[in-house]
Amino acid sequence: MFLKNQTIMNEGYEDKDNLFTKGIGSNIYIKNKKYLDLSFCAGTNLLGHNSAIFKNSVKQLIKDNISNLAAKNSHAYEFSRTLKKVFPKYSKFIFCNSGTEAVFKSLRIARAITKKDLIISVSGSWHGSVNELLYTTNKKLENIKLSEGLESQTKKNIKFIPYNNIELSRKVLQKYEKKIMCVIIEPIQGCLPILAKNYLKFLNDYCKRKNIILIFDEMITGLRYDGSSVQDFLKLNPSISTFGKCFGGGLPIGIIAIKKNIEKKLLEKKNKVFFGGTFSGNSINTYIANKVLKFILKDKNKIFKDLNEKSNYFVKNLNNFFEQNNYDAKCLNVKSIIRIIFTKNNAQDRSQRDFLEKKNFKKVKLFRKFLFSKKIFYPSSGIIFFSKSTSYNEINFLLKSTKSAFIKIFK
Numbered sequence: 001m002f003l004k005n006q007t008i009m010n011e012g013y014e015d016k017d018n019l020f021t022k023g024i025g026s027n028i029y030i031k032n033k034k035y036l037d038l039s040f041c042a043g044t045n046l047l048g049h050n051s052a053i054f055k056n057s058v059k060q061l062i063k064d065n066i067s068n069l070a071a072k073n074s075h076a077y078e079f080s081r082t083l084k085k086v087f088p089k090y091s092k093f094i095f096c097n098s099g100t101e102a103v104f105k106s107l108r109i110a111r112a113i114t115k116k117d118l119i120i121s122v123s124g125s126w127h128g129s130v131n132e133l134l135y136t137t138n139k140k141l142e143n144i145k146l147s148e149g150l151e152s153q154t155k156k157n158i159k160f161i162p163y164n165n166i167e168l169s170r171k172v173l174q175k176y177e178k179k180i181m182c183v184i185i186e187p188i189q190g191c192l193p194i195l196a197k198n199y200l201k202f203l204n205d206y207c208k209r210k211n212i213i214l215i216f217d218e219m220i221t222g223l224r225y226d227g228s229s230v231q232d233f234l235k236l237n238p239s240i241s242t243f244g245k246c247f248g249g250g251l252p253i254g255i256i257a258i259k260k261n262i263e264k265k266l267l268e269k270k271n272k273v274f275f276g277g278t279f280s281g282n283s284i285n286t287y288i289a290n291k292v293l294k295f296i297l298k299d300k301n302k303i304f305k306d307l308n309e310k311s312n313y314f315v316k317n318l319n320n321f322f323e324q325n326n327y328d329a330k331c332l333n334v335k336s337i338i339r340i341i342f343t344k345n346n347a348q349d350r351s352q353r354d355f356l357e358k359k360n361f362k363k364v365k366l367f368r369k370f371l372f373s374k375k376i377f378y379p380s381s382g383i384i385f386f387s388k389s390t391s392y393n394e395i396n397f398l399l400k401s402t403k404s405a406f407i408k409i410f411k
Contacts, residue, residue, distance in 0.1 A: 012380070020377075023049025025389040028377060035372075036394055039379040040387045043220050043337070044245040046296065046307075048389025054250045057291035061284065069283040076281035079290040083247075083255070086228060086297070089237065090257040095281030099219040100128030102242040102254035103184075105275060107132055109240060109262065110182035110213045112271045117157045118179040120172070122203075124163045124353075125186035127217050132158060133184070141172070163189065164196040173206060182213040182240075187230040188221045190383040192341070192353050193334045197234060204236040213262075214238040219245055220383075222255075223293075225335055226308075227300035249292025251285045303388055304335075310386055311336040314395050321403055327410055328360070338384040340402075363409050370405040 006013060013019070020028045020035075025048045028037045040048070047053065066075065080093045096102050107130070111117065119132055123141070127133040134146045137160040145155065159176055161169035163185075173180070187200055207214035215238060221230045222243035231238060239262050243255040258266070265271050279285070296303060311333050318331045322344070330344050342360040347353035357364070364382075371378045376398060378384070386395075 025049060026387060026391065026394055033375065035375045035377045036398065037377050038384045038386075038398070039377060039381075040385045042245065042379070042381070043224060043383070043385040044248060045250055045387055046224060046246040047250075047292070048387040051250070051292075051389070053292055053295040054288065057249070057288050060291070061287055066283055066287055068279070073281070073283040073286070075283040075287040075290065079286040079293070082290050082293050082297075083257075086223075086293075087232075087241075087257055089259065090241070091260040091263045092258050094256040094258070094275050095286065096254035096256070096275070096277060097252050097279050097285075098128070098254045099217070099242060099244040100130055100254075101277070102219075102244060102256050103127045103133065103215075103217060104130045105273075106215050106240050106242055106256050107182065107184075108273055109256070109258070109266065110215065112273045113262070113265045114181050114213065116179060116181040117153075118176055118181050119158045120176065120180055120183040121158055121160055122163050122169075122183075122185040123160050124189045124191050125184070125217065126190065127184065127186065128219075135160075163192075164194070164199045166199055166202045169199075169202070170206070173210075173212075177210060177212075180212050182215055183207055184215040184217060186217045186219070188225075188334045188337060190220055190337060190339065190381065192347060193332050193337045193339050193383075195230070195334050200230070200234055200236060204238065207239075208237070213240065216241045218243055220337060221334075223247055223296070224337065224385075226304045227297060247289060247293065248285065249289040251288050253285050253289055307336045307386060307388060310390060310392065310395055311338055313392070314338065314386075314399065317399050318402060321399075321406075325406075327406055329406070329410070336386050338386070339382055340384070360410070366409050367405050370409065371401055374401040374404075376401055 006016060018030055020030055022029050023037065026037055027034045028049065076095055083093050096105060121133055123137050131150050132154050134150055135143045135158055136146055137143060141160045141162065143155050143158060159172060161172045183203060185203060188195060203214065216231050218229050218241055223246035225233060231241065239259050241257045243257065244253050247253055247255055266273055315331045315333045315338060322329050328344050329340060329342050331338065331340050341353060342357045342364055368378045
């Protein structure tokens with residue numbers, strides 16, 4: 001629903017009286033009212049809003065007269081060198097401006113190399129506003145579009161496999177094996193944060209054995225997962241990976257990381273791919289990103305130990321409350337990626353979660369409104385992120401408010 005006098009049509013702008021104006025540490029503001037932030041720009045601001053290193057980097061950028069250079073620049077190159085220390089197995093990095101852009105250019109790479117069109121996507125994964133992937137699925141793995149305006153062929157060029165279901169995934173992969181352009185997955189899904197180790201290993205091994213391009217979309221897990229990634233933790237080797245969010249240091253960025261074999265194929269004339277864009281790898285964003293990334297890496301053990309301990313503290317305390325009071329809910333997390341699931345039944349993927357949560361849909365909306373009344377911003381996505389700036393006092397306040405909400409709404 002859009003208001004008569006509304007000039008912005010992006011999602012989320014329906015209520016023009018509640019627009020955020022600034023962020024400091026773990027708080028965001030509507031005019032002068034302070035709210036505890038549980039989003040941090042969808043997990044982007046790992047250190048919190050306007051961290052000291054971010055502000056100091058901006059000051060230095062101005063002092064050094066660094067402007068937006070829509071051409072090759074030393075700052076993008078230096079940033080790539082720092083990324084190489086984080087991900088030594090990747091031979092090249094391609095810069096763009098968002099996760100969505102990184103994903104659709106990754107698909108372009110896969111299509112150029114394979115000369116095929118069929119994408120195998122994993123149910124529950126979210127890959128941004130990419131036409132080819134703006135579909136979800138039901139229990140029967142039928143495609144359901146999430147937007148109008150998609151090209152007619154996109155629906156027939158995507159098939160789903162169920163997250164964390166090896167046997168059914170194997171059947172689908174075998175059925176379409178010779179037509180597959182790539183397999184793409186979000187290894188930790190914000191909709192249901194669990195670490196499906198065996199499933200991820202299965203996909204990795206299957207794609208390697210069948211010479212299928214495997215794309216890991218680690219937009220929310222890249223860097224947030226202990227200063228590295230899920231794939232490195234599990235020793236997996238996708239052909240292509242996409243990163244962004246935390247790696248931008250507080251500014252927009254998209255990163256495509258490719259292995260040596262993909263690089264070699266792209267250098268063949270028949271596989272030439274265009275990656276350009278006015279702001280791709282621009283000097284301002286890569287300068288800030290490099291400064292913030294170096295700061296994080298220098299103290300990463302301490303930063304991520306603290307962040308993970310705070311997240312586990314919140315999840316453990318909330319689950320104890322749910323169990324003691326027999327609420328139909330549980331809290332899941334992988335590291336500092338957290339989600340309250342409004343059912344205590346186990347769900348394997350997003351479609352199962354949605355089905356199980358359906359009876360509580362109206363109450364979930366009331367829950368979000370209740371937290372907002374307590375000056376807590378609970379994102380509409382339902383994915384909770386903490387940052388380095390989130391304190392135990394704030395987490396205890398969040399726990400108290402969440403418990404009050406359940407007592408009032410989920411009696």
